[in-house]
Structure formats: structure tokens, C-alpha cells
Amino acid sequence: MIKPNIPETNLKRIVIVGGGFAGITLAKKLIKLDYQIVMIDKNNYHQFQPLLYQVATGGLEPGSIAYPLRKIFPSHKNIHIRLAEVKGIDTISQHLETSIGHLNYDYLVIATGAVTNFFGNANMEKYAFGMKSVAEALDLRSIILQNFEEALLIEDEEKRDLLMNIVIVGGGATGVEVAGAISEMKRYVLPKDFPELDFTKMNIYLIESNERVLSAMSVESSTKAKKYLENMGIQVFTDTRVLDYDGETVTIKDRPSIKAAVLLWAAGIKGAVPTGFNTEVITRGNRIKCNQYNQVDGFENIFAIGDVAFITTSETPNGHPQVAPVGMQQADNLSNNFDRLLKNKPLVAFKYFDKGSMATVGRNKAVVEMSILKFGGFIAWLAWMFVHLMSIVGFRNRLAILMTWSYNYFRYDQALRLIIRPFERKKKFN
């Protein structure tokens, strides 16, 4: 029999589900207050999702963007971390059913983030790659390299070409950034590794259903990003809807289909609502409806923060953007409210302060928007690096990334082209 084995104390227990940006920001503040904190996550590490694409393209080690949860709270007696998944929630008796047994709570915070949304397309779910976890990023890295290894072995020209093609669906920050990184592999790395292949045959497609890439940013930044991408040889299709994918042929609305052995789906996410959560409070994007205190609709002691939370205000009728700063600010506000609860003070409403947004396209190229300030190019690229470096948890990881970036920049070399665990492709071409 296993069970969570959390000691019973006089303190009220706050159970936090999820060790992402929102979850760890909250926990770091709460351990200073008189609560007992329990954090559960299915992984033993926090992952820095904005740089997953660099793991996928051989630029960074997984260990540079993942950080052990326990290392965040060394020797701390007041927080109990458990590797577990939620299987059910009983809001009457106030407990979770989890993969490690029954877990009581006084307060529950759902900070489970978001997962890839294939919008119900079973083929896409089977054949496309997502990029929301370190394991997925490593799979993508492996399959890209495996495809080139396999292309060497194939005489049939059409089949060889399709092994070299990569389609990225979704022109948000992830899609733009990964397209740029793959284009740099094509330019600087792959021809040296595979001198026997003809890289003029390799095509990188970025397909966006909106009329522009980076549609959350200004028209100016979108235009700039699209120009950067096209100058790097990426075929950018906007206003274009991908209909289906069978592991080989990408079917596109009102356009000829494309053959490609890799399709990366970066065209949507949905809230990762835990199993057993009351479906009545789920709203658009599979997010959990909350009031302005991040309290889940109908509950005083259950909260949701981060990508999974949905708060409508007059300024955010469709909820807040699903980005790290929102989750971290909600965590800050919620920790303050937990403090106020101890002091019997009324709760304070969440207010989002938008610091801006940014995306990088490749060496020396990025677009940045900070309130009325909009800029691109080299300075934007430096700003992008600085902000990402500073957001990484842990001195060691910051240093490791800085070293690796410097190396990659000066050597034009994403060195980590390792297939440690080969990915078993669902479709064979030989």
C-alpha cells in the first residue's frame, strides 16, 4: 500500500497541483506563511517551456531547461513534494484521489498548465509531434536526425525528399521560433553532417490559419517576422488551414498537399484540467472558469492559476493570454490572498500587467513589443536572450545556457545531435 504520507499538523493544508511557473512561484511565497504546502506533479522537475524548441533542435541540453522541483526547496520541512497524478476530486469531503492514494486538502490550487490541442483530429494526434514537454522535444530531435539518416538509404527520390521536409503548423511564437531554428540547422549544421544529401531539396513550411504570423503582436512585428522567416528560406503560408495528415501527406484547404515526414503541431493548446474535475466549470479552450480572485466558479477553497485558469474581465473577454507572466502574476496575487486569509482580510482581485511579448527568428533576429515600444533586429534579439536567460530557474542552468548559446553563436553549431533513445515512427517510408 502506498499513500502520500503527509504528516497531519495544525496548519491548514494547501495542495498545489503542478510545478510549472505558476505553481512554483506560488509555493516559493507560501512556504514563508503558516500553511502546510503539498505540491504534486507527474514530473520531478520544473520545465522552462519557452526554450523546449532549442532542445528539439539540438541547441540545448534537457538539463539546462529542466530543474528538479526538490532543488527549489532544499531541506524545507514545510513543503511536501510528491510525484503523483490526480485521478479524481471530491469537493465535499475535500480530498484528491491520486496515483499515490487519498490526499486531503483545506485549499486546492490547480496549476496544471496546458497541453497540445489537436482539436479532435485523431490522425493529427497520432502522426504529428507536439512540443509541450522535454520528452516530446527529445522525440522531435531524434526523429529529425533519424529521418536524415534514413534519407541516405533511399534511392527513390520522392521518398527521400519527403524525409527531408518539415511542416510546422501554427505561426505563434513557438512555430516561428522552431522554424527559425530548423532553418539554421539546414544552413549551418546538416550539410556538414550529411554531405551526401542535397539540402536544396529540404523544405521548411510554416503554416498559419490566421492572416499573419505572431497574430498576438502588432502588424508591424508580424510583417517583420515574416520577412525574417522568408529570408531564411522558410516557406510561410498565412491564411492557410491544414486539414489532415497521415504521417506523409499534409492535406491543406484550397492548396496542393505537401509531403513531409515530420509535422510539428504548434497551432493550439488547451487547459490540462485534472481527471475528475467538475466539467461544469470548464469553458473555452478547456480552461477552468474563475472569478477575479482565481477562485474556481462555485468554490471558495479551490483556485486555478496559470494557463489552465480563465478569468474574464472587460479587458480580457477571452481570458488572459496563456503565457508565463500571467501565471506568475496570478501566483503572486494568490499568495498575497492566502496571507490575507490568515489575517481575515478580504481578498484582492487579480490585475494583469502586460510587460509585452517577444519572439526570436534566428541569429541576430527577433521582434519585441513592450507597451508602445516596438523594435526588431539585433537589439531585439539581445533583449530576447536576456529576458529568457533571467527567467530560467537556477544559477547553474543560466550559466549552462549562456555558455551553450555563446558556443553555438560563435561556432555556428548546435552540437547536441544525439539520438539517445530512437523514436519509433508510426509510418515507414522504405
Place this chain on the structure above:
Amino acid sequence: MIKPNIPETNLKRIVIVGGGFAGITLAKKLIKLDYQIVMIDKNNYHQFQPLLYQVATGGLEPGSIAYPLRKIFPSHKNIHIRLAEVKGIDTISQHLETSIGHLNYDYLVIATGAVTNFFGNANMEKYAFGMKSVAEALDLRSIILQNFEEALLIEDEEKRDLLMNIVIVGGGATGVEVAGAISEMKRYVLPKDFPELDFTKMNIYLIESNERVLSAMSVESSTKAKKYLENMGIQVFTDTRVLDYDGETVTIKDRPSIKAAVLLWAAGIKGAVPTGFNTEVITRGNRIKCNQYNQVDGFENIFAIGDVAFITTSETPNGHPQVAPVGMQQADNLSNNFDRLLKNKPLVAFKYFDKGSMATVGRNKAVVEMSILKFGGFIAWLAWMFVHLMSIVGFRNRLAILMTWSYNYFRYDQALRLIIRPFERKKKFN
């Protein structure tokens, strides 16, 4: 249909099987000569086995000790690297059957190294961990961390204790080094990560069937190493034979059995002879019998080098030690002989120059022997680090390891405590 797709040229083709120390040392020299080189390996990277134990214990990233084979020979037109495994060898028509099809050779070099030898114990093979590959090292890292996570969930004291115990079988360099590294995790890292567990309950056993650890070194060094290990709290049993392991109980000859959820088997290796190789030339330790030119018994155009090769001389009646320097020196000699073949000169016999041996036990502690010079302690530890750092392939990896070691040394922290892909244990204790 896939096939190796190697162009036919006027040059004689040398097929090298295996990209370990011997294989890459040979290939680096041969690409300068008038041969066509084909290298096949089942991985797309070279791995630095002497530091695998640091990957297993969270000290180093896999990417620091693995190096893409293609990166060793960038843009080189005269070497063809293929991911493939040998399935059969036809010495009459001079071709290999491989996982990617039929491959002709003029000369064949077997440099396939060695794998863990469980000496036919099926239980051991099923439940014990080996440590001869990056994937195995990552599995070991995961299971050690998973066991502590699970120990938190178990109330039964005996079962909890067994999850914390680790048995290492084999007191050679690998066994000694991994025991030291685990002991440092126990001392500096795990108690901070798991303040809820009682680490006086964690036992590390090092069991050696010989009468001393590091039996390839002098009695003096053995004694010193054993003292280091015992001072670090490791229970060292020499002259002790492990008989069996069922995933929970380690049965030992003439001693009480030990309960432990992890058993690392570092007590023997055997030559990794490719499938289909003529069994008549296989000798002790599953190695391939060669003459002093590394020619396989009975063949003029088939060679074996490195751990898989077995050459008896009056000085080495049991073959050469299975260490990297032997393989690299054999590769050097063989490349010279390939040059002589082109010039119709007679072959030169291999002669091993023993530079000495070394093993580290932990922070500031190592033993080193270089001909008549024997020393231990801090200077030996610095020498150990220097030699290993200089033997690593690639500037980037050298830099990454130096940085990581400095960090680990000053912070007392093996930071990479990540369970990226959980290991499915064959035995459950709950």
C-alpha cells in the same frame, strides 16, 4: 527498399564496425589515406564510457559525454557513416548483412567493444543494471531517484529501507567510482532533497569477489582505495561472491543476504562480437582471437581492435586489458599498417605501451599508478580529472564538463536530478 547507398569507387573499401575509441581513432587516421571508409554503428554518437557513472549519478549531462559521429568528420567526402547493426558476415564474398542491407568490403575492422557480462545468470540480467551505454546510465539515474520518491510513500519500514539500499557488484574502476559518487549523493544531495527520509538507513554496498578492490592495480593502491571508500561510509566486502538477485534480495555466498532495490552489475564484460561472426575464432571473454597485427585468426583482410580483440603475447597471456588506451594504440598501429599495405610494405606488430591506470573515489580522492610512480589523494584526483578531461572528444564537451565539475565541486551539488523518462521497474514493492 533501403540499402547502404555507398558509392562504388576505385579505392579499396574499409568497413569499420563501431564508433568507440578504437573505431574513431582509426577512422580519423584512415581518412587521410587512399581508402574509402565506411563506419557503421548502432548509435549516431561516440560515448565516453569512463564518465557514464557521472551521468548515472546526476553529475553530468548525457550530451557532455556523447559526441555525434558525424561531427567528428564534418563535410568529409571520403567517409560514409551509417546507422546500422551487423546481422551476418560472409567472408567468402566479402560482405556484411546489416539492418540496412548488403554491404561489401575489401577490408573489415571489428571495433565493437564490450558489453556487460552477467555470466549466464538470467535473474541478474533481468533485475540488475549494467552501465555500458548512455541509455543504461539514464535508466540507473531515473531508478535511483524514483526509489527515493517511492520510499516517501511507504510506511512498512523494511520495504522503505530496501528502496534506499544500493548494491554495487564488482570492485574495479567502474564499481569503485560509482560507489563513491553515490556516497556523495547520500552525503550532500539526497538529504536536502528528501528531508522526510532518514538517510542513516541508506546503505551502499560494494561487493568484490577478488580479495581486494581495484585488483588490476597494486596492493598499495587497493588498500588506499578501500580506506577511502570505507571512510565515505560504503560497506566494502572483498572475497565475497554474489550468487543471485531477484530484484529485492541479493544472495551472497557464505554471508547473510542483503535487501536492495538497486543492484548495479559492474563485475564483468564480454566482447560484443557481431551476429554472424564465425564462432571458431571466439576465445575467452567472448573476444576475437587475433594475431599481433590485429588480423582475425585465419583472415588477412579482417581485423579486430579494442575491447573485442584478443592478442596473446608472452607479456599478455590473457589478452590486453580492456581499456581505451589499448584500443587507441591498436587503431594507431592498424592505420599505419593500412598505409603500409598501400605501399606494399610488411605489416608491423602491435606493441602496447601501458601508460598506467587510475580511479577516483570521490571529492579530492583518487589513486594513480604510472609505471613505478604511485600516488593517491588530492594530486591523484587532479591528475584523474585532467586525464579524463583531455580524453574527451570535442572542445565543447571539455568545456561543458569543466564547468559542470567546477559547479559541482563548489556547490556540493549534482544538479541533474531529472527523471525525464521514468524507468519501469520489474519488481514492485508496494
